[in-house]
Structure formats: structure tokens, C-alpha cells
Amino acid sequence: MPADPPPPACPITGEPAEARVQTVSARLLHDLWRFSHGVAPTPLRRDGPRTGLYRSPCGLMFFHPRVEGDAAFYGGFYRYWQVHARIGRSAAERVEYRAAAAHVRPGDAVLEVGAGSAAFARHLPAGARYVGLDPHAGEYLGAEGIRAETVEDHAARHPGAYDVACAFQVIEHVAEPRALAEAMLRCLKPGGLLILVAPLWPSAITRVPNFALNAPPHHLTWWNERAFAALARVLALEPVAVERLPPTPHQGPIHWMARLSPVRVPDEGPYFRPRWRWHLSLAGAYLLARLANAVRPLPRGAGPMDVMLVARKPPRR
Template sequence: MTQPAPAAALPPCPITGRPALRRVHGVAASTLRGLWRHGQGVDVDRLLDGTTSLGLYESDCGLMFFDPLIAGDGRFYADYYARQKIHLHLSRLAATRSDFLQAASHIPRGARVLDVGAGSAAFRQHLAHADYRGLDPYADHDDPAIHRESLEEHAARHAGEYDAVCAFHVIEHLAMPLQAARLMARLLKPGGLLILAAPLHPSPLTEIPNLPLNLPPHHLSWWNPRAFSALAGALGLEVREACALPPSPHAGLVYWIHRLLPLRSSPPPDERYVAHRLRWHLSLLIAYGLARCIAPVMPLPAGARPIDAFLVARKSA
């Protein structure tokens, strides 16, 4: 059973700054190195150098976060995306992404929109009715609609210029999510909308044990509507929508891995999501192999559980 730790020993929540509610469990850095090396073919030794362990914590606002918050850098993502062809996969299925569809439904005609962490600018196809701009310092192609600069640089020059600022599956990668969200809010006009999507907890995604893509240095935090509402409150924004979204077709592989797992992560009271357990490694390997065969030919069933949290929050007029 997870033992409560003294408040002074608990790290601050990245949103509220208050001490975490509890320490869920520890994660050996050697386990993370092995999961990334053998599960994704990516070497993270450089990023974890000097770190022996991390902790997974729960905030009183519902956010789950790792500490220390060790984020991937440009070199890490260049290697990871090149190996996994993630942007190609997401772009191919962009027309049916539930986060894109839900976000586009909130954006009025003629709005000026900034897509933070734009990648291949896949969201643009949903915004024929709006003025689209992307922001991505690591964009690997020339596109006049994408600014290749950091959020800090862009906010310094374009404060108050956008009707909507969107970030799809970006905030969970950041070591300082509140500061990044504050910069996004600064870019908004009065009455503008901040629209965010991130991995949901609890969900099938967090019930898959030892899943590298949901762990540092890739995902540093797991979100839910309550955590997103707390973020909006910390920014002084009015929550328009905070919810869990139906899964998108591109999540079919995750759905089938979860469905076919012989063993899942441990629920409370012995809650655990990451551990060097042979049974867990074998369980994930079996489910992944089967899911790779099934996902391309079996669509997501109706009523599949959500894996994304979603926020729409409005800046005061």
C-alpha cells in the first residue's frame, strides 16, 4: 500500500505550487532507460545522467506528475519521431481526430488561430474557415504558415494577437506547464480561447504498465478535466469545457493493447504503473504483437473508453 509522505518531502504541483497530495510510487531510472532502449529503440541515458530514481505523485487538483521533471529535448524528439514516424501516422488520420474536431467546433469563422507544437500542421485541414498559424521550433519542413521559434519568443512579439491558441498533446511534455500555458494565454486577445488536449488519467493508457510513450522524458504529467480546470483557474480563465473525449481512430493500437493485456497496471491500494517485472514486460510484448495485427483491420468499437482530456477556457474580455 502507498504510504503517505510528510508534506515537506513532497514536491510542488506544477499547476498549483502546493505540495503533492501523495507519492504514488518510485521509478528506477534504470527501468526507464531499459523501457526506452528495448521498447522504442531510443537511448535516454544522456537525459537521465545523474538521476537514480523518479517519483510519480498525485496533486490535490488531480494532476499526476513525475518528479524530477526531466523533459526530452530536440535531439531526443528528432530520434524518437524519426524511428516511430509519429507525425506521419497522426497526419494521415487527422481528419478523424476527436480533439481536432472538438477544437474546430469552438473556433469561429475568420478567427486567427495559433497551433502550438504544430508538427506537420495536421490541424490546419479543420480550419478552412479560419486564419491558421503554426508554432514549432522543431518543424522539419518549410511552411510559411509555421513559425520556427519558441513559445517564449513568439509571445514576446505577438501578445494579444490570436482569437484561439491550441496545443494538442503538448503540455504533458513540458517541465513547466503553468508557465507555458501562461505564455499561451498572453497570446490571446480579450475573449480569446485557450484549447488544450492531453493524455487522460485514469484511462486505458495509464492501465498499460511500462508504456514508454506515457513516461518521462516524453510524458511528464497525466491530466484530467479537474486538473485542466485548476490550470484555467491559475491563469484566471473561464472554463468553457473540461471533459474527456471519445478516442480517435489513431488510438486503435492503444485500445487493442489494453484490451489484449494479460496483466494491467496495479490499481489501488497497491497502485503501480511502472516496474521492472518480468510478467509485465511479457504481458506488454504479447499484447503489442497481437494489437499490431488486429488494429489495422478492426475499428474502434462504439463506446470505447476515452484516453484524452480536453479543455476550452476563455480569456476575460
């Protein structure tokens, strides 16, 4: 009988995973995306291998293999849900934007990775200079200083150019989160601030059964305070803040789905199952959440659903 393969390495620390939480079939992932979001999860194939979900000793949850969504996937997904328009409508209430902007001083040069429609720029103090990067900028190219560049390309052309580099709900989408943070650091001046925000595990988003939005090829890693602290440690950064952010009304539908779902997903998993009860619970929770959210934006006692890292790049010695 062949031996089990060794556990995959944590994408932050390189340590072997301490546990495999579950595996998910490519067929299930493919069907969840097609039926709940109207898009094929390319480049994942329906007849492809199973994907494992692992827990790292540092607290990070990560899928393996980590396959990022391609341009076709995100183009279809963003059109189906009008993602950029939704972010723009909720920009004023988004706690992560306000929390990050509090660390920006007038006159600072600010870089945002994964800028979308540059909604964060509206929160910056007067005099701050903003550049947003989005390889799939589309209609927003050129608006509010948005450039269709990757952060790696930008870092090669503009090393040490920024006082603040931030990314909101981006790091969980990339196969190599540590490499993303390292590229952002190359853009920072000595003493500059790295600000990252990601969905929190465990939270309402991980308690919705069969929730494709929190699965490959969209979300490849799940974060918490321990995971962000580990990222700061391996990059030799000085943590300024590692904290959970309070919920905001734009997150209401997910909070209501977790609250109203007949299937309650435990924090330790499993999170995905090819069972009709789980599928029907997802559909029912979505319909009930739309009704509840129209009456009350957040359920009573809703907890944090995002976690933020603010860390300082070491000064030049």
C-alpha cells in the same frame, strides 16, 4: 535517521503533492525506451536518480523531477515511429481537431503550439488565419504557416494577436505546464480562447504495463477534468468546456494493448515495474494489438483517452 524530504509542489497550483504513487529507476526508464522505441531517453541517464510519480490534490499526476526530452531524443523518436506522417494520415478522424475547430469562427486568428505538420489547419473554417509554432519544425518549416519558434518568444513579439491559441498533446511534455499556458495566454486577445488537449488519466494509456510512451522524458504530467479545471482557476480563466473526448481509430493499438495485456495495471498504480512478467506482457500486448487492430480499429466499449479544456481569457477591464 534523516527525515523524508517534503513532497514536491504541484506544477499547476503549487500545493504539496498529497501522495507519492511510486518511484521508477532511471535504469528501468532507460531500458524501456531503448528496447520498446529504439531511442535513448536523453537527457535522462541510465545511472541517474529515481523518478517519483506523485498525485496532486487537484487531480494532476506528475513526475518529479520533470526532465524534458531533448532534440536528440525527439529526433530519434519521431524518425523511429514516423510520428508526423502518422498524425497526417489520421488527421481527418482525430476528434480533438474537430472539437477544437468547432470553437473557431471564420476570420479568427489561430495559433497552434507544437504544430508538427499543421494537420489541425485542415479542420479550420474558411477564412481563419493559422500560425503554427514548432521549435523542431524540420522539413515542415514554412509550410502552412509553421514557424520554428517557442511560444515564449512568439508571445514577446506578438502579444494579444490571436483569437484562439491551442495545443494538442503538448502540455504533458513540458516541465512547467502552467508557464506554457501563461505564454499562450499572452498571445491571446482579451476574450480569446485557450484550447488544450492531453491524454487522460485514468484511461487505456495508463493501463498498459511499463508503457514508456507515458513516461519521462516524454510524458511528464497526466491530466483529467479536475486538473484542467484547476489550471483554469489559477489562471483566472472562464471555463467554456472541460470534457473527455470520445476514442478514435488512430488510438486503437493502445486500447487493444490495454485490453489484451496479461498484466492489468490498476488505475491507482503502480504503472512501472522491473519484472519480466511486466516486460513480457508489454511485448505480447503489442503483438496481439497489431493483429486485433487490423481486424477491428477499436475494441468494443473503448472509453475516452483524451481530455480537453476550452477556457476564455478575461476581457480587458
